[in-house]
Amino acid sequence: MTAWRDRWAGTLPRLAVVLHDLAMVWLVWQGLHWLRFGVMENPPPMPWWSTEVLLVLAAQGLVFWRVGLYRGLWRFASVPDLWNIFKACALGLVAIVLALFLYNRMDLVSRTVIVLYPLVLMGMLGAPRLLYRAWKDSGMERGGEGATRILILGAGHSGEALVRDLRRLGHYHPVGFLDDASRLRGTKVQGVPVLGKVEDVAEIARETAARLLVIAMPGADAAAMRRVVGACEHSGLPFRMVPRLRDVLDGRSQPGELKEVAIEDLLGRQPVLPDWKSIRSWLGARSVLVTGAGGSIGSELCRQCARHGARRITLVEVNELALIRAEAALRRDFPDLEFASVLGDCGDPAVVAHALALAEPEAVFHAAAYKQVPLLEGQLREAVRNNVLATETLARACREARVGTFVLISTDKAVDPGNILGATKRMAEMVCQALADQRHTRFVTVRFGNVLDSAGSVVPLFREQIRRGGPVTVTDPEVTRYFMTIPEACQLILQAAAIGSHEAIYTLDMGEPVPIRLLAEQMIRLAGKQLGRDVSIVYTGLRPGEKLHETLFHADEHYRATSHPKILQAEPRGVASAEIHQAVAQMREAVGCYDVERLRLQLAGAVPEFAPVGQPARTAPPAPPPTVVAFPSRTARNV
Numbered sequence: 239m240t241a242w243r244d245r246w247a248g249t250l251p252r253l254a255v256v257l258h259d260l261a262m263v264w265l266v267w268q269g270l271h272w273l274r275f276g277v278m279e280n281p282p283p284m285p286w287w288s289t290e291v292l293l294v295l296a297a298q299g300l301v302f303w304r305v306g307l308y309r310g311l312w313r314f315a316s317v318p319d320l321w322n323i324f325k326a327c328a329l330g331l332v333a334i335v336l337a338l339f340l341y342n343r344m345d346l347v348s349r350t351v352i353v354l355y356p357l358v359l360m361g362m363l364g365a366p367r368l369l370y371r372a373w374k375d376s377g378m379e380r381g382g383e384g385a386t387r388i389l390i391l392g393a394g395h396s397g398e399a400l401v402r403d404l405r406r407l408g409h410y411h412p413v414g415f416l417d418d419a420s421r422l423r424g425t426k427v428q429g430v431p432v433l434g435k436v437e438d439v440a441e442i443a444r445e446t447a448a449r450l451l452v453i454a455m456p457g458a459d460a461a462a463m464r465r466v467v468g469a470c471e472h473s474g475l476p477f478r479m480v481p482r483l484r485d486v487l488d489g490r491s492q493p494g495e496l497k498e499v500a501i502e503d504l505l506g507r508q509p510v511l512p513d514w515k516s517i518r519s520w521l522g523a524r525s526v527l528v529t530g531a532g533g534s535i536g537s538e539l540c541r542q543c544a545r546h547g548a549r550r551i552t553l554v555e556v557n558e559l560a561l562i563r564a565e566a567a568l569r570r571d572f573p574d575l576e577f578a579s580v581l582g583d584c585g586d587p588a589v590v591a592h593a594l595a596l597a598e599p600e601a602v603f604h605a606a607a608y609k610q611v612p613l614l615e616g617q618l619r620e621a622v623r624n625n626v627l628a629t630e631t632l633a634r635a636c637r638e639a640r641v642g643t644f645v646l647i648s649t650d651k652a653v654d655p656g657n658i659l660g661a662t663k664r665m666a667e668m669v670c671q672a673l674a675d676q677r678h679t680r681f682v683t684v685r686f687g688n689v690l691d692s693a694g695s696v697v698p699l700f701r702e703q704i705r706r707g708g709p710v711t712v713t714d715p716e717v718t719r720y721f722m723t724i725p726e727a728c729q730l731i732l733q734a735a736a737i738g739s740h741e742a743i744y745t746l747d748m749g750e751p752v753p754i755r756l757l758a759e760q761m762i763r764l765a766g767k768q769l770g771r772d773v774s775i776v777y778t779g780l781r782p783g784e785k786l787h788e789t790l791f792h793a794d795e796h797y798r799a800t801s802h803p804k805i806l807q808a809e810p811r812g813v814a815s816a817e818i819h820q821a822v823a824q825m826r827e828a829v830g831c832y833d834v835e836r837l838r839l840q841l842a843g844a845v846p847e848f849a850p851v852g853q854p855a856r857t858a859p860p861a862p863p864p865t866v867v868a869f870p871s872r873t874a875r876n877v
Contacts, residue, residue, distance in 0.1 A: 256299070259307070262362040263298045263330075264291065270351040270358065293341055297333035302326050320364045327356035327363070385411040389443050391436055391466060392454035393417035393427050396480045400454050401428040413446040436466055440473040451477035471763050512729040513736075513802055514546065520736035522547035527599040529584040529632065530606030532560025535647065535689065539603055539728045540568055546732070550576040552597035554606070556583045585628030590635045601643040601735060602636050604629060607663070609649070614658040615782040618837050623829050625662035630669045630822050633681070640678040645735050646670050648685045650720060650745070650788045654847055657783025661841050661848040665821075667743070668844070671810055672818035674741045683743040683810075684734045687720025687751075687788060689727050700758055704765045708773035710758045713780045718751035718787050733802055743808040744800070751787065783850065818844070 268291070285291075305326040331352065338344045388404065390397050393415040404410040414433040415422075422432045433442050439451065451470050456479075458466065470477040526543050530536040531553035537560075540551050551568070555561035558581055565579050578596055582589035584606050607625050608614055614621040629646065636644045648667055651660035670681040690697050696719075703710045722730075726746070734744035758775055767773045780786070797808040821844040828836040842848055 256302075258366070259302060259363055260295055260299055262359065263295055266355060266359045266362055267291065267294050267351070270354055271348060274348045274350055290338060290341065290347075293337045294334050297337045298326075298330040301330040301333050305329065319367060320360070323363050324356070324360050327359045330359075331356050385409055386450050387446065387448045388412050388450045388452055389414055389416065389439065389446060389448035390430070390452050390454050391416045391439065391470070392458075392480075393419070393422050393432050394454065396456050397454035398427050400452060400480055401430055410450075413448055414442065416442060437469055439469045443473045443475055448475065451475050453477060453479040456480050467764070476766060512733050516736045516801070517729075517732045518547045521601075521732065523549045524600045525550040525552070525597055526601045526603065527552040527554065527593060527597045528603045528605060529554045530604075531555045531579075532557050532564045533605060534724055535727060536603075536605040537564045537567070538724045539605060539731060540564065541571070542725070542728045542732055544568060544572040544575050548575070550578070550597065552578045552580065552593060552599065554580045554582065554584055554589070554593050556581070556606070583628070584632050585624060587631055587635070590632050594635060594639045594641070599641055601645065602632070602641050603645045603647065603731060603735075604632055605647045607647070607666075609659060611651070611657050611659050611783045612781040614662075618658055618834050618841075619829055619832055621658045621662045622665075622825055622837055622841065625659070626665045626669065627822065627826060627829060629666040630673075633670050633673050637673055637675050637679045642678075643680045643682060643735055644670065645731060646681070646683045647731060648683050648743075650685055650687045652685065653789045654849070655845065656785045656849060658841075659783070661845045664845050664848070665841065667810075668813045668818050669822060671741055671813045672815040680740050682734055682739070682741075684731050685743060685745045686722055686727050686730060688722075690721055690723050696754065696757070697761070700761050701765075704762055704767060704773055709776040710762065710773060711776050711778050712754050712758050713778055713784060714786060715753075715755050715777055716786055717754045717780070717784075719754060720751050720788060721757075722746060730805065733805055737800055737802070737805070737807070739807060741810055743810050745797075745806055745808070746804060 268286070305322060307322060307326050334355075335344070335352065338347055386409065388410050390400060390412055394417075397415055397417075401412050404412050412430045414431050415427055416434055416436050416439055417423075417432055418435050423434070425432050433446070442448075443451065451473065453463075453466055453470070455462070455466065467477070521543060524547075526548050528536050528540050528543070528551065531540055532555040536553075536555070540553060543551055553561060553564055553568075555564065561579055561581055565577060568575070568577055580589065580593040580596065582593075584590055584593075584604070606628065608617075608621055633644055633646075646666060648663050649660065651657065652664040652667060653660075655661040655664050667683050670683060673679075674681045688695060700710055730744070730746050734742075737744070755775065759769055762769050762773045762775075765773075769775070797806045800807050821840060824840050825837060825844075828840060
């Protein structure tokens with residue numbers, strides 16, 4: 239009923255415009271003939287209505303419709319509309335001449351009228367439109383001072399809801415919609431007209447004097463968003479977007495809130511859709527423990543566990559302020575859930591024992607780690623202590639406590655590591671393999687690439703550099719990285735834990751790697767700046783330990799599809815448990831006396847594929863050539 243009423247409400251004004259234009263045709267045609275023949279002593283009869291007049295109205299009306307004269311609105315009449323009217327009048331004259339010639343060989347039709355008709359009709363049609371626009375504009379200026387004129391991109395349900403919200407706020411004035419759906423062209427949504435296509439945003443924004451663009455397309459994929467954002471950037475106006483439903487449900491946006499377009503909205507792949515049924519089935523009513531619970535990954539992991547059925551969540555964090563914030567946010571959002579907090583280092587056996595006794599967990603997620611590549615190149619002792627020895631302490635305690643599942647959160651840098659971070663995380667993976675206990679504890683490793691907007695990632699760094707006016711520092715124009723969002727990373731962790739395999743290494747099929755240079759350029763444009771004029775990019779060269787490209791699997795790790803189409807499972811390479819335990823014991827001794835050189839040799843011996851960037855690998859045999867393998871349901875790629 240509402241849709242019928244809206245359509246009828248949009249039809250009435252359009253019908254009035256059609257009647258006005260036909261009345262102008264009748265007036266011009268008859269008026270010119272009266273003026274022409276009125277000076278004669280014996281003028282021919284000129285009835286108000288005749289077959290000739292009906293043919294003129296029919297021919298001209300048909301041309302008006304075909305030219306598209308009624309797709310425009312008087313409220314926004316401009317020079318292009320006048321040109322359209324002129325074409326309609328000229329073509330209408332041709333149609334009238336043809337119709338009258340066939341009817342009566344143009345008997346009693348003045349040649350002077352034929353010449354003057356299109357010019358006079360153009361004035362009679364164009365003047366009311368321009369006067370109406372001038373009147374409406376002056377009325378808006380008098381009655382809506384301070385109201386921001388908004389052009390909405392997307393005339394669907396989100397756009398309709400947005401108009402209602404804007405009207406309730408009062409200081410925003412929606413002037414029109416843009417939508418690529420041809421069936422919506424010329425209609426009205428909540429009384430607001432659909433003015434054209436998205437690609438015409440610059441021209442229509444100028445004609446409507448819009449001051450803000452709002453993208454109301456929460457279901458658009460990354461490619462569509464890049465096209466829409468490009469059109470908005472071309473207009474030179476600021477733009478915002480209606481948040482996606484999943485952002486509202488996850489608590490990252492408020493209903494009715496307009497947010498800036500984020501860089502993750504422009505990623506070149508679809509977000510992973512987890513199998514929530516299997517996750518809830520595995521996670522439901524469990525007690526879980528999360529280390530590094532105050533970090534970007536750890537805190538989001540706690541929220542995901544709370545949202546999807548965990549009975550109790552225990553937070554272990556060494557940073558007191560991060561722990562306070564994480565616990566406060568969880569208690570605010572999930573007041574009925576049971577939480578416990580432990581302040582301490584998960585490499586301390588006493589802290590670990592206390593946390594396990596307090597939580598009695600059925601699953602442990604080990605997110606605590608040092609992860610800053612350039613910093614760790616000069617902090618080998620702390621990297622080994624936190625990333626390797628703390629992992630061994632926690633994993634061994636979990637095995638002794640018979641925890642059901644231990645999940646190690648690793649990184650793509652652990653594949654053919656070229657830096658201290660990658661080598662220590664690879665060593666942590668090997669430690670978990672050496673401790674694997676088929677009878678009681680499942681050890682699961684989850685690898686993923688860079689996480690957008692996580693603490694210390696490149697996105698917050700670029701954002702701050704852009705805010706200061708640049709320059710934005712990129713290490714190399716060719717450097718690429720795999721990217722995912724924080725929620726996606728945590729969903730991958732939970733999905734991998736729910737799959738149920740022993741000693742497995744999981745990774746997300748993350749599509750194609752993203753050039754960091756393009757990431758920086760997109761962020762500059764999203765900030766409303768022009769590359770090269772407002773903010774420049776400076777290439778600083780690769781930092782210590784950095785590689786141009788990362789890989790997700792080692793050539794010797796044979797991987798296969800899992801029950802989730804976007805998660806792949808690798809068979810871990812075999813390790814000698816006794817040698818791993820011996821290496822860990824030796825590292826503890828070297829850490830105890832802060833012997834960095836000894837630690838360097840021990841790490842290189844334990845992780846033979848570790849080849850610091852710029853140095854040859856320490857293994858004697860030459861490295862095998864890259865092996866081409868096929869991802870499930872994807873094209874072949876090198877690993």
